[in-house]
Amino acid sequence: MNAIILSAILGVIMMFSGIWVNNKATLRWIALAGLLVLLISNIAEMYGYRIWNVNVHNMLYFDRFGLLFNSVAIGSTFIFVALSGSDINRVGKYAAEYYTLIFFVLTGITIISVYTSLLMLFLGIEIMSIPLYILTGSDKRNLKSNEASLKYFLMGAFSTGLMLMGITLIYGATGSFSIEVLNNPAIAQGVSFLEITGMLFLLVSMAFKVSAAPFHFWTPDVYDGAPGVFTSFMATVVKAAAFIAFVKLFDARMSYSSAVVDWKMLLCILIIATLLIGNITAVFQQSVKRMLAYSSIAQAGFMLFAVFSMNEMAKEGIIFYAVSYSLATIGVFAVLLKMKDFTFEGYNGLAKSQPVLAFANTVFLLSLAGIPLTAGFFAKYFMLASVIQTGHYLWMVIVAVLFAAVSVYYYFRVIQAMYFKTGEGETENIHPGFKTGLIILTVIIILLGVAPNLIINFLYF
Amino acid sequence: MSITVVLFWFLTALALLSAIMVLLSKNPVHSVLWLIVVFFAISGHYILLNAQFLAIVNLIVYAGAIMVLFLFVIMLMNLNAETEPQKNTWLKLAGAISGGSLLLILVSVIRSATDMTGRTAQVGEGNIGLISNLGKALFSEYVVPFEISSVLFLSAMVGAVVIGKKD
Numbered sequence: 041m042n043a044i045i046l047s048a049i050l051g052v053i054m055m056f057s058g059i060w061v062n063n064k065a066t067l068r069w070i071a072l073a074g075l076l077v078l079l080i081s082n083i084a085e086m087y088g089y090r091i092w093n094v095n096v097h098n099m100l101y102f103d104r105f106g107l108l109f110n111s112v113a114i115g116s117t118f119i120f121v122a123l124s125g126s127d128i129n130r131v132g133k134y135a136a137e138y139y140t141l142i143f144f145v146l147t148g149i150t151i152i153s154v155y156t157s158l159l160m161l162f163l164g165i166e167i168m169s170i171p172l173y174i175l176t177g178s179d180k181r182n183l184k185s186n187e188a189s190l191k192y193f194l195m196g197a198f199s200t201g202l203m204l205m206g207i208t209l210i211y212g213a214t215g216s217f218s219i220e221v222l223n224n225p226a227i228a229q230g231v232s233f234l235e236i237t238g239m240l241f242l243l244v245s246m247a248f249k250v251s252a253a254p255f256h257f258w259t260p261d262v263y264d265g266a267p268g269v270f271t272s273f274m275a276t277v278v279k280a281a282a283f284i285a286f287v288k289l290f291d292a293r294m295s296y297s298s299a300v301v302d303w304k305m306l307l308c309i310l311i312i313a314t315l316l317i318g319n320i321t322a323v324f325q326q327s328v329k330r331m332l333a334y335s336s337i338a339q340a341g342f343m344l345f346a347v348f349s350m351n352e353m354a355k356e357g358i359i360f361y362a363v364s365y366s367l368a369t370i371g372v373f374a375v376l377l378k379m380k381d382f383t384f385e386g387y388n389g390l391a392k393s394q395p396v397l398a399f400a401n402t403v404f405l406l407s408l409a410g411i412p413l414t415a416g417f418f419a420k421y422f423m424l425a426s427v428i429q430t431g432h433y434l435w436m437v438i439v440a441v442l443f444a445a446v447s448v449y450y451y452f453r454v455i456q457a458m459y460f461k462t463g464e465g466e467t468e469n470i471h472p473g474f475k476t477g478l479i480i481l482t483v484i485i486i487l488l489g490v491a492p493n494l495i496i497n498f499l500y501f
Numbered sequence: 502m503s504i505t506v507v508l509f510w511f512l513t514a515l516a517l518l519s520a521i522m523v524l525l526s527k528n529p530v531h532s533v534l535w536l537i538v539v540f541f542a543i544s545g546h547y548i549l550l551n552a553q554f555l556a557i558v559n560l561i562v563y564a565g566a567i568m569v570l571f572l573f574v575i576m577l578m579n580l581n582a583e584t585e586p587q588k589n590t591w592l593k594l595a596g597a598i599s600g601g602s603l604l605l606i607l608v609s610v611i612r613s614a615t616d617m618t619g620r621t622a623q624v625g626e627g628n629i630g631l632i633s634n635l636g637k638a639l640f641s642e643y644v645v646p647f648e649i650s651s652v653l654f655l656s657a658m659v660g661a662v663v664i665g666k667k668d
Contacts (some may be wrong), residue, residue, distance in 0.1 A: 048652045159643070
């Protein structure tokens with residue numbers, strides 16, 4: 041509860057600081073301080089210190105899993121603002137409002153990681169989405185940004201409608217919003233058609249939110265059209281949070297086999313389609329930003345394995361995947377935003393002109409591809425090992441490894457451009473602090489790639 | 502047949518007919534006017550279910566505010582038959598098939614749902630829809646979501662200012 045209330049309050053503080061503080065750099069420092077306070081308060085809650093004791097009427101349950109994810113999300117946002125804060129300030133005039141909206145997104149994220157009532161799920165998803173629609177369209181002079189925002193809003197509203205319809209049907213069938221009732225084995229295995237239809241609607245709307253194929257059509261346009269900084273935020277922290285909600289929602293559906301619907305098979309189709317479309321389309325992209333959009337679809341396919349296998353290892357894995365994927369993608373985007381040209385050619389010769397950027401970018405891309413000694417390797421390892429642990433569906437592991445091999449191709453195209461092609465590698469002015477930030481992020485990724493338990497141990501102590 | 506049953510069937514027929522008319526009208530302004538009739542019919546249903554508060558809110562918010570917005574947008578955009586974009590036939594076909602399948606599934610679910618049999622609407626009884634009971638539920642059991650929704654509205658307001666303000 042600390043993080044939920046505090047992030048809303050900090051959002052309001054950011055909003056009012058826009059009146060008195062005119063210097064954008066100061067606003068960034070205020071936001072960083074706020075995020076630090078938020079992080080500390082959330083870690084304190086993991087150790088049992090609560091600032092507010094609110095009677096939540098069983099609508100939220102603060103377990104270790106959800107709280108650990110909150111810390112991960114807030115920590116990633118902190119790194120995101122620290123690295124790309126100057127780019128947020130460049131988007132438009134309303135820097136204070138952008139930070140406000142980011143804090144409100146965090147409110148939504150901290151709700152959907154601990155919800156136990158479908159009502160809270162709906163509110164959390166909406167609080168998370170509405171600021172994003174605005175951040176997508178924040179580059180008001182740019183037509184692509186406007187189009188992306190409108191598209192995202194319309195599609196998002198439609199999927200929210202489906203979600204509400206699903207919740208209504210579930211309420212009609214079970215008479216309750218609680219996911220404890222929903223995840224009750226008798227109901228999960230039962231043949232209440234209303235409840236099954238409701239869950240199907242929820243599956244569709246959640247698949248939309250995590251941009252799983254065939255509900256991914258909005259992703260490339262929105263990620264490409266939005267200002268790059270906000271794409272970075274959307275593709276990492278927000279997407280990972282939607283996965284946490286997904287895992288909590290479908291816990292019992294995957295654990296017990298139902299007589300009527302083969303949920304595992306449905307998820308199977310989603311995963312294969314997502315991996316196929318994400319990886320194959322990414323290969324043909326000419327712009328690195330658009331390639332990253334498709335790669336985020338492909339990575340979502342991997343994260344769906346956590347929903348699919350649903351055991352202890354999957355739950356450890358999804359948190360670890362969230363960390364490694366978020367950090368690496370935030371890093372790649374931070375470098376991308378400093379480039380003058382977003383195509384692959386723009387990266388030509390970057391190793392000569394900016395060796396530190398090129399090296400850090402290489403580590404981030406290797407982590408996304410899942411090469412050993414980086415965090416991405418263990419992230420993929422946990423996902424695949426959790427599927428093997430279920431004892432069936434070994435063929436899915438083989439398919440996933442094949443697609444991971446495809447992904448190496450398009451990640452390495454960037455590395456190849458940076459190191460083996462001649463060019464200017466033009467960038468904006470690079471601040472020494474930015475380089476230090478990149479090096480720290482690189483060290484974190486390699487450290488997690490050597491000792492993944494640094495994160496996972498927090499689940500049990 | 503008692504008066505409530507007669508009213509129920511009358512309102513149902515009215516709602517369905519005007520919903521179909523919303524789709525069939527060529528003129529968008531007529532569509533919006535038919536939509537208002539739908540909302541009135543549904544509000545009538547709410548009153549039959551003894552949910553006065555919901556009925557009034559439905560009229561004020563939907564039939565009132567939102568419909569005025571709809572009309573404004575349609576009149577400002579000056580939509581008419583000539584400017585209507587022509588859609589691809591395949592697109593129309595795909596839409597009809599997917600929408601039709603959803604309808605088929607929903608109808609079959611409701612027909613075969615065991616949890617629906619024996620449950621009828623509590624016409625004229627039940628008092629959860631009265632304002633006092635609704636208020637009590639909202640401020641005791643559902644107080645947390647109620648308070649949290651304020652963050653939602655605040656973020657929407659901040660967003661409206663960010664998008665709408667002149668640079």
